[in-house]
Amino acid sequence: QQQVKQSPQSLIVQKGGISIINCAYENTAFDYFPWYQQFPGKGPALLIAIRPDVSEKKEGRFTISFNKSAKQFSLHIMDSQPGDSATYFCAAASAGGTSYGKLTFGQGTILTVHP
Amino acid sequence: KAGVTQTPRYLIKTRGQQVTLSCSPISGHRSVSWYQQTPGQGLQFLFEYFSETQRNKGNFPGRFSGRQFSNSRSEMNVSTLELGDSALYLCASSRSSGPSYEQYFGPGTRLTVT
Numbered sequence: 001q002q003q004v005k006q007s008p009q010s011l012i013v014q015k016g017g018i019s020i021i022n023c024a025y026e027n028t029a030f031d032y033f034p035w036y037q038q039f040p041g042k043g044p045a046l047l048i049a050i051r052p053d054v055s056e057k058k059e060g061r062f063t064i065s066f067n068k069s070a071k072q073f074s075l076h077i078m079d080s081q082p083g084d085s086a087t088y089f090c091a092a093a094s095a096g097g098t099s100y101g102k103l104t105f106g107q108g109t110i111l112t113v114h115p
Numbered sequence: 116k117a118g119v120t121q122t123p124r125y126l127i128k129t130r131g132q133q134v135t136l137s138c139s140p141i142s143g144h145r146s147v148s149w150y151q152q153t154p155g156q157g158l159q160f161l162f163e164y165f166s167e168t169q170r171n172k173g174n175f176p177g178r179f180s181g182r183q184f185s186n187s188r189s190e191m192n193v194s195t196l197e198l199g200d201s202a203l204y205l206c207a208s209s210r211s212s213g214p215s216y217e218q219y220f221g222p223g224t225r226l227t228v229t
Contacts, residue, residue, distance in 0.1 A: 034217065043119070043205050043220035044158070089158065101148040101163025101209070102171050103218060108157060 003027050004092050006106025013113050019077040021109045023090035026071065030092040034103070035064065035075045038087045047088075048075075080113045087111070117142065119208050119221035127227045133194040136224045140187050140208030147189040148218060149181060152203040161204075164189055165211070193226075201228045 006023045013019045023033075031052055036044035050057045050064040050073065057064045063076040077084055087110050091103040120139045128134050140147050149161040160173040164183035181191040187208075193200055203225050207218035 036220075041222075043207075043222045046217050046219060049217065091158075101146055101165065101218075102160045102173070103148070103150075103158075103207075104160070105158040 003030075003104050004090060004106045006090050006109060008109060009107070010110040011112070013080045013111065015080065015082060015113055015115050017080050017113075019080045019084070019111055019113070020074060021088055021090070021111070022072065022074045023092075023106050024070075024072045025092050025104075027092070027094065027104075028071070029094040030104075031095055032093040033064070033066065033073050034091050034093075035062075036089045036091065036105075038089065038108075044089060077111075080111075082113045082115050085111055085113050119206060119219055121204075121206055121221040121224050123224060124222065125225045125227075127229060128196050130196055130198060130228055132196050133192060134196060134226060135190055135192045136204055136206075136226070138189045138191075138206035138208075138221060140189070140206075141219060144208035144210050144219075145187050146209045146211055146216065147183060147187065148207045148209075149189070149191050150205045150207065150220075151175075152205055152223070153201075158205070161191065196228045198228050201226060 034049035035047045038044040048059045048062050061078045066073045087108045089108050090106040122137045146165045148163040152158045163171040167183045178194045183189045203223040205223045207220045209216040209218045
């Protein structure tokens with residue numbers, strides 16, 4: 001059962017453009033939503049994360065928008081650069097119980113930023 | 116502060132063998148989670164350890180096991196390897212256990228089963 005659906009699978013953006021990746025979740029118990037960036041041959045690196053008590057969080061060129069009623073969240077990369085070319089994963093987690101330490105990941109988006 | 120380290124980085128094993136992978140968390144982190152990453156299934160949660168106790172386990176067969184030591188270092192073991200076990204195995208550490216604690220990933224161990 002895929003609990004976090006991510007789209008698009010791949011994305012091509014010109015340098016300086018805005019990259020937008022979307023995720024939707026089903027489990028209403030999720031209350032932590034991180035985004036990870038992964039380069040080939042590396043482990044995923046935490047980019048930014050949000051809790052449901054806020055609708056938006058910005059860190060540098062990266063912004064998470066969160067819509068609790070729609071059970072959707074998205075990553076916006078402003079002024080996209082060729083160095084941003086990587087695979088991006090959204091994830092979700094819930095507190096306690098049988099969910100300790102478990103991140104449920106989306107399928108990933110391969111982002112290519114052309115110079 | 117040093118990041119999460121995993122050894123070995125690459126491993127080639129034969130079907131039917133067993134393998135042990137090691138993970139050293141960031142200093143001060145007490146929780147270690149393990150994930151399997153494959154092109155087809157993506158990133159899937161294997162299990163999580165906190166204070167030497169397995170707190171959570173994903174939907175993997177019993178051939179996959181793990182443990183955590185008193186210094187928070189963790190190992191995972193896969194017995195009777197199958198071709199489908201070929202994957203990147205990632206461990207992630209966090210300060211404590213729970214979703215408010217960020218998980219930081221290591222570079223992974225690339226396991227190839229022939």
